[in-house]
Amino acid sequence: MRIHCPYCGTRGVEEFTYLGDATVRRPDPDAPEAAWVDYVYLRDNPAGPHPEYWYHAAGCHGWLVVVRDTRTHEIFSVRTASGGAEA
Amino acid sequence: MPDILSPCSPISTEPCRVGGLTLALAPPDETVSIGGFRNSLPALHEAALQALGASLPQTPGTATRAQDLSILWAGPNQWLASAPSGSGLMEKLQAAFGAHAALTDQTDSRVTLTLSGPYAHVIAAKLVPIDLHPRCFGLSSVALTLAGHIPVIVVQRDLEPSYNFIVFRSLVRSLHHDILAAMQGGIPKSEQN
Structure with missing residues:
Protein backbone atom coordinates (compact mmCIF):
# COMPACT_ATOMS: atom_id res chain seq x y z
CA MET A 1 0.00 0.00 0.00
CA ARG A 2 1.28 3.45 -0.89
CA ILE A 3 -0.04 6.74 0.47
CA HIS A 4 0.29 10.02 -1.37
CA CYS A 5 1.45 12.46 1.33
CA PRO A 6 0.47 16.01 0.30
CA TYR A 7 3.91 17.17 1.44
CA CYS A 8 6.33 14.36 0.57
CA GLY A 9 4.72 12.66 -2.40
CA THR A 10 3.87 8.97 -2.69
CA ARG A 11 5.54 6.83 -0.02
CA GLY A 12 5.31 3.25 1.16
CA VAL A 13 3.03 2.41 4.06
CA GLU A 14 6.05 1.50 6.23
CA GLU A 15 6.67 5.23 6.68
CA PHE A 16 3.20 5.77 8.18
CA THR A 17 1.48 4.90 11.43
CA TYR A 18 -2.25 4.25 11.61
CA LEU A 19 -4.24 6.03 14.31
CA GLY A 20 -7.85 5.18 13.58
CA ASP A 21 -11.28 6.46 12.64
CA ALA A 22 -11.26 10.10 11.52
CA THR A 23 -15.00 10.52 11.83
CA VAL A 24 -15.38 10.40 15.62
CA ARG A 25 -16.03 13.76 17.29
CA ARG A 26 -15.56 14.60 20.95
CA PRO A 27 -18.95 15.08 22.66
CA ASP A 28 -19.88 18.14 24.69
CA PRO A 29 -18.52 17.99 28.25
CA ASP A 30 -22.06 17.65 29.60
CA ALA A 31 -23.19 15.06 27.05
CA PRO A 32 -24.82 11.89 28.49
CA GLU A 33 -22.58 9.04 29.53
CA ALA A 34 -23.71 6.92 26.59
CA ALA A 35 -22.25 9.50 24.19
CA TRP A 36 -18.89 9.33 25.99
CA VAL A 37 -18.88 5.53 26.01
CA ASP A 38 -19.53 5.67 22.28
CA TYR A 39 -16.74 8.21 21.75
CA VAL A 40 -14.13 6.44 23.87
CA TYR A 41 -14.81 2.75 23.19
CA LEU A 42 -17.10 2.07 20.26
CA ARG A 43 -15.98 2.08 16.66
CA ASP A 44 -17.72 1.14 13.44
CA ASN A 45 -16.05 -1.45 11.26
CA PRO A 46 -17.25 -0.47 7.80
CA ALA A 47 -16.56 -2.50 4.68
CA GLY A 48 -15.79 0.18 2.12
CA PRO A 49 -14.43 3.72 1.95
CA HIS A 50 -13.54 5.02 5.39
CA PRO A 51 -11.72 8.21 6.54
CA GLU A 52 -8.78 7.37 8.80
CA TYR A 53 -5.98 9.25 10.51
CA TRP A 54 -2.48 8.32 9.40
CA TYR A 55 0.74 9.84 10.74
CA HIS A 56 3.75 10.25 8.44
CA ALA A 57 6.14 9.18 11.19
CA ALA A 58 9.21 8.50 9.05
CA GLY A 59 8.69 11.55 6.85
CA CYS A 60 7.29 15.02 7.42
CA HIS A 61 5.52 14.14 10.72
CA GLY A 62 2.29 15.40 9.24
CA TRP A 63 -1.13 14.08 10.29
CA LEU A 64 -3.23 13.00 7.32
CA VAL A 65 -6.85 12.02 6.75
CA VAL A 66 -6.83 9.15 4.26
CA VAL A 67 -10.07 7.85 2.74
CA ARG A 68 -9.32 4.16 2.21
CA ASP A 69 -11.45 1.27 1.05
CA THR A 70 -11.09 -1.19 3.92
CA ARG A 71 -11.76 -4.12 1.56
CA THR A 72 -9.28 -3.34 -1.21
CA HIS A 73 -6.89 -0.76 0.31
CA GLU A 74 -7.74 1.54 -2.59
CA ILE A 75 -7.13 5.14 -1.54
CA PHE A 76 -9.60 7.76 -2.73
CA SER A 77 -8.21 10.94 -1.18
CA VAL A 78 -5.57 12.22 1.21
CA ARG A 79 -5.62 15.56 2.96
CA THR A 80 -3.83 17.05 5.93
CA ALA A 81 -5.73 16.69 9.19
CA SER A 82 -5.32 20.43 9.78
CA GLY A 83 -7.32 21.04 6.61
CA GLY A 84 -4.46 22.27 4.46
CA ALA A 85 -3.12 20.78 1.25
CA GLU A 86 -5.06 18.03 -0.56
CA ALA A 87 -3.60 15.36 -2.80
CA MET B 1 34.88 23.42 38.86
CA PRO B 2 33.38 20.49 36.96
CA ASP B 3 35.05 19.30 33.80
CA ILE B 4 33.21 20.25 30.67
CA LEU B 5 32.35 17.21 28.61
CA SER B 6 33.22 17.48 24.97
CA PRO B 7 31.42 15.27 22.47
CA CYS B 8 33.46 12.49 20.90
CA SER B 9 32.92 11.20 17.42
CA PRO B 10 30.19 8.52 17.29
CA ILE B 11 32.10 6.57 14.62
CA SER B 12 35.59 6.55 13.19
CA THR B 13 36.45 9.79 11.44
CA GLU B 14 38.45 7.80 8.86
CA PRO B 15 36.59 7.62 5.56
CA CYS B 16 35.76 4.11 4.29
CA ARG B 17 36.56 3.36 0.65
CA VAL B 18 35.12 0.55 -1.46
CA GLY B 19 36.09 0.69 -5.13
CA GLY B 20 35.50 4.28 -6.22
CA LEU B 21 32.98 4.93 -3.46
CA THR B 22 33.67 6.82 -0.26
CA LEU B 23 31.66 6.95 2.95
CA ALA B 24 32.79 9.68 5.33
CA LEU B 25 31.68 11.60 8.37
CA ALA B 26 30.91 15.19 7.37
CA PRO B 27 32.43 17.99 9.47
CA PRO B 28 30.13 18.77 12.42
CA ASP B 29 28.00 21.76 11.47
CA GLN B 106 20.34 20.39 17.09
CA THR B 107 24.12 20.49 16.73
CA ASP B 108 24.70 17.51 19.00
CA SER B 109 21.57 15.66 17.95
CA ARG B 110 22.47 14.80 14.39
CA VAL B 111 25.40 13.55 12.39
CA THR B 112 25.90 13.71 8.65
CA LEU B 113 27.33 10.84 6.60
CA THR B 114 28.45 11.58 3.05
CA LEU B 115 28.33 8.88 0.40
CA SER B 116 30.13 9.85 -2.80
CA GLY B 117 31.61 8.43 -5.93
CA PRO B 118 30.43 6.93 -9.21
CA TYR B 119 27.18 4.99 -8.80
CA ALA B 120 26.59 6.47 -5.34
CA HIS B 121 22.94 6.83 -6.37
CA VAL B 122 22.75 3.07 -6.99
CA ILE B 123 24.17 2.30 -3.57
CA ALA B 124 21.87 4.84 -1.91
CA ALA B 125 18.91 3.32 -3.75
CA LYS B 126 19.56 -0.02 -2.03
CA LEU B 127 18.54 1.61 1.27
CA VAL B 128 16.27 4.50 0.45
CA PRO B 129 12.75 3.92 -0.92
CA ILE B 130 12.54 7.19 -2.88
CA ASP B 131 13.39 7.77 -6.55
CA LEU B 132 16.88 9.25 -6.77
CA HIS B 133 16.81 9.75 -10.55
CA PRO B 134 17.99 13.29 -11.38
CA ARG B 135 14.55 13.91 -12.89
CA CYS B 136 13.01 13.53 -9.41
CA PHE B 137 15.81 14.28 -6.98
CA GLY B 138 18.30 17.03 -7.75
CA LEU B 139 20.70 19.40 -6.07
CA SER B 140 18.08 21.39 -4.19
CA SER B 141 16.04 18.35 -3.17
CA VAL B 142 15.56 17.09 0.37
CA ALA B 143 13.78 13.90 1.36
CA LEU B 144 12.64 12.87 4.82
CA THR B 145 12.44 9.12 4.64
CA LEU B 146 13.87 5.80 5.85
CA ALA B 147 17.23 4.25 5.04
CA GLY B 148 16.54 0.61 5.84
CA HIS B 149 14.72 1.06 9.13
CA ILE B 150 16.48 4.28 10.14
CA PRO B 151 14.84 7.71 9.75
CA VAL B 152 17.08 10.00 7.69
CA ILE B 153 17.10 13.26 5.84
CA VAL B 154 18.66 12.74 2.41
CA VAL B 155 20.22 15.63 0.53
CA GLN B 156 22.10 15.48 -2.75
CA ARG B 157 25.32 17.39 -2.25
CA ASP B 158 26.72 17.47 -5.77
CA LEU B 159 26.38 15.75 -9.12
CA GLU B 160 29.39 13.44 -8.69
CA PRO B 161 26.95 12.10 -7.34
CA SER B 162 27.22 12.50 -3.60
CA TYR B 163 24.56 12.33 -0.93
CA ASN B 164 24.36 13.51 2.64
CA PHE B 165 22.47 11.33 5.09
CA ILE B 166 21.51 13.38 8.14
CA VAL B 167 20.71 11.00 10.96
CA PHE B 168 20.17 11.02 14.71
CA ARG B 169 23.52 10.62 16.41
CA SER B 170 22.51 7.48 18.31
CA LEU B 171 21.64 5.74 15.02
CA VAL B 172 24.69 6.69 13.00
CA ARG B 173 26.64 3.51 13.76
CA SER B 174 23.81 1.39 12.40
CA LEU B 175 23.40 3.58 9.33
CA HIS B 176 27.15 3.54 8.70
CA HIS B 177 27.12 -0.26 8.92
CA ASP B 178 24.16 -0.49 6.51
CA ILE B 179 25.63 1.86 3.92
CA LEU B 180 29.02 0.13 4.12
CA ALA B 181 27.33 -3.25 3.61
CA ALA B 182 25.48 -1.80 0.60
CA MET B 183 28.80 -0.52 -0.80
CA GLN B 184 30.51 -3.88 -0.27
CA GLY B 185 27.62 -5.61 -2.00
CA GLY B 186 28.77 -3.92 -5.18
CA ILE B 187 26.98 -2.25 -8.03
CA PRO B 188 24.37 -4.49 -9.64
CA LYS B 189 25.20 -5.34 -13.28
CA SER B 190 21.77 -4.09 -14.32
CA GLU B 191 22.71 -0.59 -13.14
CA GLN B 192 26.11 -0.41 -14.84
CA ASN B 193 26.39 1.35 -18.15
Missing part, protein backbone atom coordinates in the same frame (compact mmCIF):
# COMPACT_ATOMS: atom_id res chain seq x y z
CA GLU B 30 26.03 23.97 13.78
CA THR B 31 22.42 22.97 13.27
CA VAL B 32 19.25 24.65 14.47
CA SER B 33 15.69 23.50 13.94
CA ILE B 34 13.15 26.19 13.14
CA GLY B 35 9.50 25.68 13.99
CA GLY B 36 7.42 28.53 12.64
CA PHE B 37 4.62 29.88 14.84
CA ARG B 38 1.38 29.51 12.94
CA ASN B 39 0.27 33.11 13.48
CA SER B 40 3.46 34.78 12.33
CA LEU B 41 4.48 32.79 9.26
CA PRO B 42 4.46 35.75 6.82
CA ALA B 43 6.58 37.76 9.27
CA LEU B 44 8.95 34.79 9.67
CA HIS B 45 9.50 34.43 5.92
CA GLU B 46 9.99 38.16 5.52
CA ALA B 47 12.47 38.33 8.41
CA ALA B 48 14.44 35.36 7.02
CA LEU B 49 14.79 37.04 3.64
CA GLN B 50 15.79 40.36 5.16
CA ALA B 51 18.26 39.11 7.74
CA LEU B 52 19.77 36.01 6.13
CA GLY B 53 19.36 36.69 2.44
CA ALA B 54 17.91 33.19 2.18
CA SER B 55 14.31 32.15 2.02
CA LEU B 56 12.88 29.40 4.18
CA PRO B 57 11.86 26.95 1.44
CA GLN B 58 8.07 26.82 1.20
CA THR B 59 7.96 23.96 -1.28
CA PRO B 60 8.16 20.63 0.55
CA GLY B 61 11.31 18.65 -0.16
CA THR B 62 13.50 21.56 -1.19
CA ALA B 63 16.49 23.41 0.23
CA THR B 64 17.96 26.87 -0.10
CA ARG B 65 21.47 28.10 0.33
CA ALA B 66 23.08 31.49 1.03
CA GLN B 67 26.87 31.53 1.32
CA ASP B 68 27.68 28.87 3.92
CA LEU B 69 24.17 28.70 5.39
CA SER B 70 21.88 25.95 4.20
CA ILE B 71 18.20 25.64 5.05
CA LEU B 72 16.33 22.38 4.53
CA TRP B 73 12.59 21.90 4.51
CA ALA B 74 11.95 19.58 7.46
CA GLY B 75 8.16 19.29 7.62
CA PRO B 76 5.16 21.61 7.47
CA ASN B 77 6.39 25.01 8.76
CA GLN B 78 9.60 23.42 9.98
CA TRP B 79 13.14 23.85 8.74
CA LEU B 80 16.64 22.73 9.60
CA ALA B 81 19.33 25.38 9.24
CA SER B 82 23.02 24.53 9.31
CA ALA B 83 26.26 26.45 9.02
CA PRO B 84 29.92 25.61 9.70
CA SER B 85 31.04 25.21 13.28
CA GLY B 86 31.82 28.49 15.02
CA SER B 87 29.56 30.66 12.90
CA GLY B 88 27.18 31.50 15.76
CA LEU B 89 24.14 30.29 13.85
CA MET B 90 21.79 30.22 16.84
CA GLU B 91 22.53 33.86 17.73
CA LYS B 92 22.04 34.92 14.11
CA LEU B 93 18.69 33.17 13.86
CA GLN B 94 17.58 34.45 17.28
CA ALA B 95 18.31 37.99 16.15
CA ALA B 96 16.65 37.48 12.78
CA PHE B 97 13.35 35.87 13.77
CA GLY B 98 13.48 34.63 17.36
CA ALA B 99 10.02 36.09 17.98
CA HIS B 100 8.38 34.22 15.11
CA ALA B 101 9.69 30.68 15.51
CA ALA B 102 10.79 28.10 18.04
CA LEU B 103 14.55 27.68 17.63
CA THR B 104 16.23 24.58 19.03
CA ASP B 105 19.91 23.76 18.85
Whole structure:
Protein backbone atom coordinates (compact mmCIF):
# COMPACT_ATOMS: atom_id res chain seq x y z
CA MET A 1 0.00 0.00 0.00
CA ARG A 2 1.28 3.45 -0.89
CA ILE A 3 -0.04 6.74 0.47
CA HIS A 4 0.29 10.02 -1.37
CA CYS A 5 1.45 12.46 1.33
CA PRO A 6 0.47 16.01 0.30
CA TYR A 7 3.91 17.17 1.44
CA CYS A 8 6.33 14.36 0.57
CA GLY A 9 4.72 12.66 -2.40
CA THR A 10 3.87 8.97 -2.69
CA ARG A 11 5.54 6.83 -0.02
CA GLY A 12 5.31 3.25 1.16
CA VAL A 13 3.03 2.41 4.06
CA GLU A 14 6.05 1.50 6.23
CA GLU A 15 6.67 5.23 6.68
CA PHE A 16 3.20 5.77 8.18
CA THR A 17 1.48 4.90 11.43
CA TYR A 18 -2.25 4.25 11.61
CA LEU A 19 -4.24 6.03 14.31
CA GLY A 20 -7.85 5.18 13.58
CA ASP A 21 -11.28 6.46 12.64
CA ALA A 22 -11.26 10.10 11.52
CA THR A 23 -15.00 10.52 11.83
CA VAL A 24 -15.38 10.40 15.62
CA ARG A 25 -16.03 13.76 17.29
CA ARG A 26 -15.56 14.60 20.95
CA PRO A 27 -18.95 15.08 22.66
CA ASP A 28 -19.88 18.14 24.69
CA PRO A 29 -18.52 17.99 28.25
CA ASP A 30 -22.06 17.65 29.60
CA ALA A 31 -23.19 15.06 27.05
CA PRO A 32 -24.82 11.89 28.49
CA GLU A 33 -22.58 9.04 29.53
CA ALA A 34 -23.71 6.92 26.59
CA ALA A 35 -22.25 9.50 24.19
CA TRP A 36 -18.89 9.33 25.99
CA VAL A 37 -18.88 5.53 26.01
CA ASP A 38 -19.53 5.67 22.28
CA TYR A 39 -16.74 8.21 21.75
CA VAL A 40 -14.13 6.44 23.87
CA TYR A 41 -14.81 2.75 23.19
CA LEU A 42 -17.10 2.07 20.26
CA ARG A 43 -15.98 2.08 16.66
CA ASP A 44 -17.72 1.14 13.44
CA ASN A 45 -16.05 -1.45 11.26
CA PRO A 46 -17.25 -0.47 7.80
CA ALA A 47 -16.56 -2.50 4.68
CA GLY A 48 -15.79 0.18 2.12
CA PRO A 49 -14.43 3.72 1.95
CA HIS A 50 -13.54 5.02 5.39
CA PRO A 51 -11.72 8.21 6.54
CA GLU A 52 -8.78 7.37 8.80
CA TYR A 53 -5.98 9.25 10.51
CA TRP A 54 -2.48 8.32 9.40
CA TYR A 55 0.74 9.84 10.74
CA HIS A 56 3.75 10.25 8.44
CA ALA A 57 6.14 9.18 11.19
CA ALA A 58 9.21 8.50 9.05
CA GLY A 59 8.69 11.55 6.85
CA CYS A 60 7.29 15.02 7.42
CA HIS A 61 5.52 14.14 10.72
CA GLY A 62 2.29 15.40 9.24
CA TRP A 63 -1.13 14.08 10.29
CA LEU A 64 -3.23 13.00 7.32
CA VAL A 65 -6.85 12.02 6.75
CA VAL A 66 -6.83 9.15 4.26
CA VAL A 67 -10.07 7.85 2.74
CA ARG A 68 -9.32 4.16 2.21
CA ASP A 69 -11.45 1.27 1.05
CA THR A 70 -11.09 -1.19 3.92
CA ARG A 71 -11.76 -4.12 1.56
CA THR A 72 -9.28 -3.34 -1.21
CA HIS A 73 -6.89 -0.76 0.31
CA GLU A 74 -7.74 1.54 -2.59
CA ILE A 75 -7.13 5.14 -1.54
CA PHE A 76 -9.60 7.76 -2.73
CA SER A 77 -8.21 10.94 -1.18
CA VAL A 78 -5.57 12.22 1.21
CA ARG A 79 -5.62 15.56 2.96
CA THR A 80 -3.83 17.05 5.93
CA ALA A 81 -5.73 16.69 9.19
CA SER A 82 -5.32 20.43 9.78
CA GLY A 83 -7.32 21.04 6.61
CA GLY A 84 -4.46 22.27 4.46
CA ALA A 85 -3.12 20.78 1.25
CA GLU A 86 -5.06 18.03 -0.56
CA ALA A 87 -3.60 15.36 -2.80
CA MET B 1 34.88 23.42 38.86
CA PRO B 2 33.38 20.49 36.96
CA ASP B 3 35.05 19.30 33.80
CA ILE B 4 33.21 20.25 30.67
CA LEU B 5 32.35 17.21 28.61
CA SER B 6 33.22 17.48 24.97
CA PRO B 7 31.42 15.27 22.47
CA CYS B 8 33.46 12.49 20.90
CA SER B 9 32.92 11.20 17.42
CA PRO B 10 30.19 8.52 17.29
CA ILE B 11 32.10 6.57 14.62
CA SER B 12 35.59 6.55 13.19
CA THR B 13 36.45 9.79 11.44
CA GLU B 14 38.45 7.80 8.86
CA PRO B 15 36.59 7.62 5.56
CA CYS B 16 35.76 4.11 4.29
CA ARG B 17 36.56 3.36 0.65
CA VAL B 18 35.12 0.55 -1.46
CA GLY B 19 36.09 0.69 -5.13
CA GLY B 20 35.50 4.28 -6.22
CA LEU B 21 32.98 4.93 -3.46
CA THR B 22 33.67 6.82 -0.26
CA LEU B 23 31.66 6.95 2.95
CA ALA B 24 32.79 9.68 5.33
CA LEU B 25 31.68 11.60 8.37
CA ALA B 26 30.91 15.19 7.37
CA PRO B 27 32.43 17.99 9.47
CA PRO B 28 30.13 18.77 12.42
CA ASP B 29 28.00 21.76 11.47
CA GLU B 30 26.03 23.97 13.78
CA THR B 31 22.42 22.97 13.27
CA VAL B 32 19.25 24.65 14.47
CA SER B 33 15.69 23.50 13.94
CA ILE B 34 13.15 26.19 13.14
CA GLY B 35 9.50 25.68 13.99
CA GLY B 36 7.42 28.53 12.64
CA PHE B 37 4.62 29.88 14.84
CA ARG B 38 1.38 29.51 12.94
CA ASN B 39 0.27 33.11 13.48
CA SER B 40 3.46 34.78 12.33
CA LEU B 41 4.48 32.79 9.26
CA PRO B 42 4.46 35.75 6.82
CA ALA B 43 6.58 37.76 9.27
CA LEU B 44 8.95 34.79 9.67
CA HIS B 45 9.50 34.43 5.92
CA GLU B 46 9.99 38.16 5.52
CA ALA B 47 12.47 38.33 8.41
CA ALA B 48 14.44 35.36 7.02
CA LEU B 49 14.79 37.04 3.64
CA GLN B 50 15.79 40.36 5.16
CA ALA B 51 18.26 39.11 7.74
CA LEU B 52 19.77 36.01 6.13
CA GLY B 53 19.36 36.69 2.44
CA ALA B 54 17.91 33.19 2.18
CA SER B 55 14.31 32.15 2.02
CA LEU B 56 12.88 29.40 4.18
CA PRO B 57 11.86 26.95 1.44
CA GLN B 58 8.07 26.82 1.20
CA THR B 59 7.96 23.96 -1.28
CA PRO B 60 8.16 20.63 0.55
CA GLY B 61 11.31 18.65 -0.16
CA THR B 62 13.50 21.56 -1.19
CA ALA B 63 16.49 23.41 0.23
CA THR B 64 17.96 26.87 -0.10
CA ARG B 65 21.47 28.10 0.33
CA ALA B 66 23.08 31.49 1.03
CA GLN B 67 26.87 31.53 1.32
CA ASP B 68 27.68 28.87 3.92
CA LEU B 69 24.17 28.70 5.39
CA SER B 70 21.88 25.95 4.20
CA ILE B 71 18.20 25.64 5.05
CA LEU B 72 16.33 22.38 4.53
CA TRP B 73 12.59 21.90 4.51
CA ALA B 74 11.95 19.58 7.46
CA GLY B 75 8.16 19.29 7.62
CA PRO B 76 5.16 21.61 7.47
CA ASN B 77 6.39 25.01 8.76
CA GLN B 78 9.60 23.42 9.98
CA TRP B 79 13.14 23.85 8.74
CA LEU B 80 16.64 22.73 9.60
CA ALA B 81 19.33 25.38 9.24
CA SER B 82 23.02 24.53 9.31
CA ALA B 83 26.26 26.45 9.02
CA PRO B 84 29.92 25.61 9.70
CA SER B 85 31.04 25.21 13.28
CA GLY B 86 31.82 28.49 15.02
CA SER B 87 29.56 30.66 12.90
CA GLY B 88 27.18 31.50 15.76
CA LEU B 89 24.14 30.29 13.85
CA MET B 90 21.79 30.22 16.84
CA GLU B 91 22.53 33.86 17.73
CA LYS B 92 22.04 34.92 14.11
CA LEU B 93 18.69 33.17 13.86
CA GLN B 94 17.58 34.45 17.28
CA ALA B 95 18.31 37.99 16.15
CA ALA B 96 16.65 37.48 12.78
CA PHE B 97 13.35 35.87 13.77
CA GLY B 98 13.48 34.63 17.36
CA ALA B 99 10.02 36.09 17.98
CA HIS B 100 8.38 34.22 15.11
CA ALA B 101 9.69 30.68 15.51
CA ALA B 102 10.79 28.10 18.04
CA LEU B 103 14.55 27.68 17.63
CA THR B 104 16.23 24.58 19.03
CA ASP B 105 19.91 23.76 18.85
CA GLN B 106 20.34 20.39 17.09
CA THR B 107 24.12 20.49 16.73
CA ASP B 108 24.70 17.51 19.00
CA SER B 109 21.57 15.66 17.95
CA ARG B 110 22.47 14.80 14.39
CA VAL B 111 25.40 13.55 12.39
CA THR B 112 25.90 13.71 8.65
CA LEU B 113 27.33 10.84 6.60
CA THR B 114 28.45 11.58 3.05
CA LEU B 115 28.33 8.88 0.40
CA SER B 116 30.13 9.85 -2.80
CA GLY B 117 31.61 8.43 -5.93
CA PRO B 118 30.43 6.93 -9.21
CA TYR B 119 27.18 4.99 -8.80
CA ALA B 120 26.59 6.47 -5.34
CA HIS B 121 22.94 6.83 -6.37
CA VAL B 122 22.75 3.07 -6.99
CA ILE B 123 24.17 2.30 -3.57
CA ALA B 124 21.87 4.84 -1.91
CA ALA B 125 18.91 3.32 -3.75
CA LYS B 126 19.56 -0.02 -2.03
CA LEU B 127 18.54 1.61 1.27
CA VAL B 128 16.27 4.50 0.45
CA PRO B 129 12.75 3.92 -0.92
CA ILE B 130 12.54 7.19 -2.88
CA ASP B 131 13.39 7.77 -6.55
CA LEU B 132 16.88 9.25 -6.77
CA HIS B 133 16.81 9.75 -10.55
CA PRO B 134 17.99 13.29 -11.38
CA ARG B 135 14.55 13.91 -12.89
CA CYS B 136 13.01 13.53 -9.41
CA PHE B 137 15.81 14.28 -6.98
CA GLY B 138 18.30 17.03 -7.75
CA LEU B 139 20.70 19.40 -6.07
CA SER B 140 18.08 21.39 -4.19
CA SER B 141 16.04 18.35 -3.17
CA VAL B 142 15.56 17.09 0.37
CA ALA B 143 13.78 13.90 1.36
CA LEU B 144 12.64 12.87 4.82
CA THR B 145 12.44 9.12 4.64
CA LEU B 146 13.87 5.80 5.85
CA ALA B 147 17.23 4.25 5.04
CA GLY B 148 16.54 0.61 5.84
CA HIS B 149 14.72 1.06 9.13
CA ILE B 150 16.48 4.28 10.14
CA PRO B 151 14.84 7.71 9.75
CA VAL B 152 17.08 10.00 7.69
CA ILE B 153 17.10 13.26 5.84
CA VAL B 154 18.66 12.74 2.41
CA VAL B 155 20.22 15.63 0.53
CA GLN B 156 22.10 15.48 -2.75
CA ARG B 157 25.32 17.39 -2.25
CA ASP B 158 26.72 17.47 -5.77
CA LEU B 159 26.38 15.75 -9.12
CA GLU B 160 29.39 13.44 -8.69
CA PRO B 161 26.95 12.10 -7.34
CA SER B 162 27.22 12.50 -3.60
CA TYR B 163 24.56 12.33 -0.93
CA ASN B 164 24.36 13.51 2.64
CA PHE B 165 22.47 11.33 5.09
CA ILE B 166 21.51 13.38 8.14
CA VAL B 167 20.71 11.00 10.96
CA PHE B 168 20.17 11.02 14.71
CA ARG B 169 23.52 10.62 16.41
CA SER B 170 22.51 7.48 18.31
CA LEU B 171 21.64 5.74 15.02
CA VAL B 172 24.69 6.69 13.00
CA ARG B 173 26.64 3.51 13.76
CA SER B 174 23.81 1.39 12.40
CA LEU B 175 23.40 3.58 9.33
CA HIS B 176 27.15 3.54 8.70
CA HIS B 177 27.12 -0.26 8.92
CA ASP B 178 24.16 -0.49 6.51
CA ILE B 179 25.63 1.86 3.92
CA LEU B 180 29.02 0.13 4.12
CA ALA B 181 27.33 -3.25 3.61
CA ALA B 182 25.48 -1.80 0.60
CA MET B 183 28.80 -0.52 -0.80
CA GLN B 184 30.51 -3.88 -0.27
CA GLY B 185 27.62 -5.61 -2.00
CA GLY B 186 28.77 -3.92 -5.18
CA ILE B 187 26.98 -2.25 -8.03
CA PRO B 188 24.37 -4.49 -9.64
CA LYS B 189 25.20 -5.34 -13.28
CA SER B 190 21.77 -4.09 -14.32
CA GLU B 191 22.71 -0.59 -13.14
CA GLN B 192 26.11 -0.41 -14.84
CA ASN B 193 26.39 1.35 -18.15
